[in-house]
Amino acid sequence: MSDRILIVGAGQAGIQLADSLRREGHDGEITLIGAEKIAPYQRPPLSKAFLLDQMEESRLPLRPDAFFDQRNITPRFGATVTSIDRAAKTVTLETGEQLPYDKLALCLGADVFVPPIPGSDLPHVLALRGLNDSLKLKSALVTARSVAVIGGGFIGLEVAASARKVGKTVTIIEAVDRVMKRAVSEQVSRFFEDLHRSHGSTLHLGALISEITPTEVRLQDSTAIAADLVVLGTGVRPCNVLALNAGLVCENGIQVDEFTQTSDPDIVAVGDCAAHPNYLTGKILRLESVQNAIDQAKIAAKTLTGQRAPYRAVPWFWSDQFDIKLQMAGLSGDTDQAITRGDPASRSFSIFYFANGQLMAVDSINAPADHMAARRILAKDDRALLPEQAADPAFDLKLAF
Numbered sequence: 001m002s003d004r005i006l007i008v009g010a011g012q013a014g015i016q017l018a019d020s021l022r023r024e025g026h027d028g029e030i031t032l033i034g035a036e037k038i039a040p041y042q043r044p045p046l047s048k049a050f051l052l053d054q055m056e057e058s059r060l061p062l063r064p065d066a067f068f069d070q071r072n073i074t075p076r077f078g079a080t081v082t083s084i085d086r087a088a089k090t091v092t093l094e095t096g097e098q099l100p101y102d103k104l105a106l107c108l109g110a111d112v113f114v115p116p117i118p119g120s121d122l123p124h125v126l127a128l129r130g131l132n133d134s135l136k137l138k139s140a141l142v143t144a145r146s147v148a149v150i151g152g153g154f155i156g157l158e159v160a161a162s163a164r165k166v167g168k169t170v171t172i173i174e175a176v177d178r179v180m181k182r183a184v185s186e187q188v189s190r191f192f193e194d195l196h197r198s199h200g201s202t203l204h205l206g207a208l209i210s211e212i213t214p215t216e217v218r219l220q221d222s223t224a225i226a227a228d229l230v231v232l233g234t235g236v237r238p239c240n241v242l243a244l245n246a247g248l249v250c251e252n253g254i255q256v257d258e259f260t261q262t263s264d265p266d267i268v269a270v271g272d273c274a275a276h277p278n279y280l281t282g283k284i285l286r287l288e289s290v291q292n293a294i295d296q297a298k299i300a301a302k303t304l305t306g307q308r309a310p311y312r313a314v315p316w317f318w319s320d321q322f323d324i325k326l327q328m329a330g331l332s333g334d335t336d337q338a339i340t341r342g343d344p345a346s347r348s349f350s351i352f353y354f355a356n357g358q359l360m361a362v363d364s365i366n367a368p369a370d371h372m373a374a375r376r377i378l379a380k381d382d383r384a385l386l387p388e389q390a391a392d393p394a395f396d397l398k399l400a401f
């Protein structure tokens, strides 16, 4: 238990891993290295409350300042690891400094994907991943009049809602035929498209961009959208270059097993950068969520302290857009039946997704009790909720867990 553990990446996963290692009884050195100059902070508010000035910057940190001394964790913020020498068991910082490790944890997160669109490098084109991006966007929103959001995924839609709330003209441009297509059913997509339209935003779906100019976003069908601020909500790519260069197996992220171990037994990987075998779907998945970062970090802490506990947490996620909270539990990708519970017109309902009659996921819209019940049902091996029970609002979901 006295191994020197180096954690590279001081975000949601990195700080949780440091914390959980102490909780699991690790008494050796823990060093938490982060490229950003500040202590780990919450990212979700950056597109929501923080962007809207409804949350102070002082509330963003994930742990109080005293945490590092109290837990005897050495923070190295503003330090970027540039290479890993697995044979020598060292990492090298951009300054040339080398740090030795017995066990290494890669919690590197993901980087914004900038699409190869002419003009995407113009100064009024912003992306959002970290605190500095959010501060920049917040100040750009003060003077902007018309905002074009490229990408109708969660972050794009949250930024679009925030921009609309502060009175900007908002246009959302999505390449595929519906918003949030990777994550939700058509019914949920259409609900959110109507929501944004009802607040006065314009949506272009199935729209391909030919060019961004200083004043417009031009579509391939010649539509010109006026925009003095353009926000890229075009997704992220896992940070896996360090791992690739070190010869670790990577494919859509750093490959790990159910214990978060990479192809090197002395290295784990956790969070947005890691692709894991998912117990619910049986597929190799890379999830980008707070839940995944936290729960996987807890498993990594067990692995690094010599325990064997597989990662089997129910995936869950949330998104806030205008007055609507979308909460998702499970994974709805490969399902064959979608059951609506509640009345969508009431703006409080859930969609229960089944595959071969077995519950796989639930999307809840302003229905937190359904969401909490779904997480508990999905956590059970038998997931014993029948489609007809899900459809019946009088059926007490508690009976299924």
Ligand SMILES: Cc1cc2nc3c(=O)[nH]c(=O)nc-3n(C[C@H](O)[C@H](O)[C@H](O)COP(=O)(O)OP(=O)(O)OC[C@H]3O[C@@H](n4cnc5c(N)ncnc54)[C@H](O)[C@@H]3O)c2cc1C
Binding pocket: 008, 009, 010, 011, 012, 013, 014, 033, 034, 035, 036, 042, 043, 044, 045, 046, 047, 079, 080, 081, 082, 107, 108, 109, 110, 128, 129, 130, 155, 239, 242, 270, 271, 272, 273, 287, 288, 289, 290, 291, 293, 316, 317, 318, 319, 320
């Ligand atoms: C605007 C926004 C809104 C979001 N909203 C939600 C939400 O509502 N719900 C939800 O569940 N999730 C949300 N997410 C996703 C969630 O924040 C991420 O899934 C989570 O932060 C992943 O944690 P992580 O530790 O894997 O990565 P990160 O939190 O990104 O941390 C990775 C850290 O590693 C550092 N790093 C990378 N490479 C190096 C290196 N070579 N050397 C040193 N340091 C390095 C990075 O600088 C970064 O600080 C949101 C994300 C964003 C950006």
